[in-house]
Amino acid sequence: MPHESSIKAVFLDVRDALGEGGHPDPFMPYLPSTRQLLSCLRQNCTRLGAITTIQPGSNRKDTVHLIRAALLAEESTTSSRLTIGDFLSDEDIITDEEANLHLDNMHFYQFAAKRFRLQPHECILVSAITTYCVAAKIAGMEVLEKPCPPGREFLPALVGKIGQSAVDSGWQFQAMLEHEHMLGERIFACGDKIARWISKLLAGWTPQLDKLEWISPPKIEMPSALEKAMASFIFLIDNFADQVHLRAEEAMLHVAVACGMPTGAGQWVFDQHEQARAYWACLDVAWRRIKQGDDDDRWFALRDFQMSVEAFVFLFKAHAIRENYSTYSEAGKAFTDSDDAMVMNLIRHTGPSDITPYVSVVERMETQLKSLP
Numbered sequence: 001m002p003h004e005s006s007i008k009a010v011f012l013d014v015r016d017a018l019g020e021g022g023h024p025d026p027f028m029p030y031l032p033s034t035r036q037l038l039s040c041l042r043q044n045c046t047r048l049g050a051i052t053t054i055q056p057g058s059n060r061k062d063t064v065h066l067i068r069a070a071l072l073a074e075e076s077t078t079s080s081r082l083t084i085g086d087f088l089s090d091e092d093i094i095t096d097e098e099a100n101l102h103l104d105n106m107h108f109y110q111f112a113a114k115r116f117r118l119q120p121h122e123c124i125l126v127s128a129i130t131t132y133c134v135a136a137k138i139a140g141m142e143v144l145e146k147p148c149p150p151g152r153e154f155l156p157a158l159v160g161k162i163g164q165s166a167v168d169s170g171w172q173f174q175a176m177l178e179h180e181h182m183l184g185e186r187i188f189a190c191g192d193k194i195a196r197w198i199s200k201l202l203a204g205w206t207p208q209l210d211k212l213e214w215i216s217p218p219k220i221e222m223p224s225a226l227e228k229a230m231a232s233f234i235f236l237i238d239n240f241a242d243q244v245h246l247r248a249e250e251a252m253l254h255v256a257v258a259c260g261m262p263t264g265a266g267q268w269v270f271d272q273h274e275q276a277r278a279y280w281a282c283l284d285v286a287w288r289r290i291k292q293g294d295d296d297d298r299w300f301a302l303r304d305f306q307m308s309v310e311a312f313v314f315l316f317k318a319h320a321i322r323e324n325y326s327t328y329s330e331a332g333k334a335f336t337d338s339d340d341a342m343v344m345n346l347i348r349h350t351g352p353s354d355i356t357p358y359v360s361v362v363e364r365m366e367t368q369l370k371s372l373p
Contacts, residue, residue, distance in 0.1 A: 013127035
């Protein structure tokens, strides 16, 4: 006689367990692992629930809408869409606001179980946050700390296409690389803000290049938050962007060519990657001049930093769009299920296995820039 489990519900921590983002930006689920996780749980447990926090400036209605509207797959032939809302109802999502308790408080999990008319020992919490797991365990729930980076808890199986369209190959590799573009967009936004702030600092003085004498530029005093944000930007281009994303794309394209994609179809990607690396080299030199150079050079170093950031951001905003809506789908035409699984395995072994620390650096940079008047 089969054993009857005492577990009646599974609660999922939305952020970091299911995806990233949220108010005011769309919530972006990890693909394909979030769909796999939700499908597995729906097969094996009585009820699914989710927990999340309400971000400043948002409310429960908007937060829950963004979560439930997150797209997991789209069928090209019927245009049917699978969203998180197909697995979680409005009432299934419990927030810190309605409980009036933070998610690292054991009483929050007692509140969540009671909402489902269950005892804590009848529930499991799945979260990537250790403090949440500890609080839930003390409250009496079973806990499962979800590993990071997302997707590593699933074998690189032959999942097949997850929603093909004219601009989407439907393969897992495209979903993963497009997800990384989301983090790139946040870095681009910070680059734009840094460039605008430098422009303000440099305004009001122009080099007198027609004079037969040296006229020193004004001394520039940089706000501490701006300087820290610039340092974070330099850290990311030196330690994250190339090692994690650019090299993963290049590995994917090499495989696509080996599988039959025309050699020249992806050459522009390699060329623009080299252009980006050249901009980053310029930024490294400009940053060294800003930090270690003399006062007469600092104005010019800041201008070089600004111009290099603007050039890089302008190019790579367009670069990401062309990849998302053209090159990835072109590469995907050459792949089979096994090719996609192999590319996913290659991507996961390109750069550090856990990008969470770099996401934290982006968050810190955003916070530093928000603090500027």
